[in-house]
Amino acid sequence: MILSVVRNWIDAEAEHKLYLSNIIKKFILTIESACGPQRAGRMECYYFVKDVEKLVLSHELKDILLSIDVFKEYKRKAGVISDMFVKEVERVFNYKRFTVKGPKWNAYALCWKSKARICPYCNHAYAFTVQSESGDFRPTLDHFFFKDEYPHLALTLYNLVPSCSSCNSSLKGEVDFFKEKHLNPLFDVENIEFYLSAGGAPSELDEAIQNRRIDVLVKAKAVKECSQSENSLKTFAINERYETLSMEAVDFYLAKKNYDEAALNTQFSFKFDETALLRFDRANYSRYLLGKMYADIYDALSR
Structure with missing residues (x-):
């Protein structure tokens, strides 16, 4: 979930x-x-x-x-x-x-x-x-x-x-969620977080993304460790599926970073509309395809 x-x-x-x-x-x-x-x-x-x-x-x-x-x-x-x-x-x-x-x-x-x-x-x-x-x-x-x-x-x-x-x-398929506990979308809070990773040291991540290195991948993990989260990641093949979406993750990372830099540039006299430029509203992330992944990347860049 x-x-x-x-x-x-x-x-x-x-x-x-x-x-x-x-x-x-x-x-x-x-x-x-x-x-x-x-x-x-x-x-x-x-x-x-x-x-x-x-x-x-x-x-x-x-x-x-x-x-x-x-x-x-x-x-x-x-x-x-x-x-x-x-x-x-x-x-x-x-x-x-x-x-x-x-x-x-x-x-x-x-x-x-x-x-x-x-x-x-x-x-x-x-x-x-x-x-x-x-x-x-x-x-x-x-x-x-x-x-x-x-x-x-x-x-x-x-x-x-x-x-x-x-x-x-x-x-x-026929996995028994009563016997093998999983996160339940209708009752549980969200506990899966996405992040970008590269083969080198963490300090090299931004450079790897800027250069669009092929070893930059999007990954998912449980925010708080629990068997329900781990089972959900495994059953729905979340990491395997999202690795194929690394291009979308990198594109969003670069768009958000470029927006932040432009918004801080005092030479511009006009106001930027972040939602329009990113085509993403952080407050309503659940309405978008890949919205949770984008929200987590957004938050990581906003820290």
């Missing part, structure tokens, strides 16, 4: 809660009004859904984590019919149905209300939604806690991270 998008879904909370609560209520009513025997695993699913209803509707991480513990315990107690129990849970929290376009609440309507423009996992791919006469497209919704492993969270709002397909499918 590069960007924090805490409360990303604040504008969608009411509508999504109504959508999900109606699904749960319909399932519970169906079971309670049914006559005769039920499919194996269905009654276990019924009791489970009643137990976790408030948890899966919650916007709190502690409740989401608690629901996973409850699910694992139900699955354990189901024994030989555990697979059937899981299938019933998947039927209730049907994510595929949610992704179908239509006039009602669905993944497209949800993504339209997302506040994130950029994939928070990598910060170098867009994650916005477009609706047009030619067609619609939206970001992929990553299930932070893998829906195939925890199917009851398939529709939980704060388990859905708007992301790019490279991060969601190519890199994350």
Whole structure:
């Protein structure tokens, strides 16, 4: 995770809660009004859904984590019919149905209300939604806690991270973020910092950048050491990906340094507009592709 998008879904909370609560209520009513025997695993699913209803509707991480513990315990107690129990849970929290376009609440309507423009996992791919006469497209919704492993969270709002397909499918895949902790864009603060490095001594860095030496690379590290940050750097191949973006980092470094020098030159009688010249607003870095990298370079030059 590069960007924090805490409360990303604040504008969608009411509508999504109504959508999900109606699904749960319909399932519970169906079971309670049914006559005769039920499919194996269905009654276990019924009791489970009643137990976790408030948890899966919650916007709190502690409740989401608690629901996973409850699910694992139900699955354990189901024994030989555990697979059937899981299938019933998947039927209730049907994510595929949610992704179908239509006039009602669905993944497209949800993504339209997302506040994130950029994939928070990598910060170098867009994650916005477009609706047009030619067609619609939206970001992929990553299930932070893998829906195939925890199917009851398939529709939980704060388990859905708007992301790019490279991060969601190519890199994350089926990594279990419950067992292997990672930074969560929807709950955690930012803890990844970018910096420029060259092969020589640190004192030679500015000269290396000025001369655009090929050994100048952009790197990422955790501000505060923690396993979540290290796992995020590794899973999303942040250092490997950003090394290929060293040219953009060097260009920004030089632009910012040239601007600072020009702004200090008293021979100029006109006022410089930093945002216009750099094409970057430090205060709104999260709105830009590579914005976190640019912000960290900006801050390093401003010290």
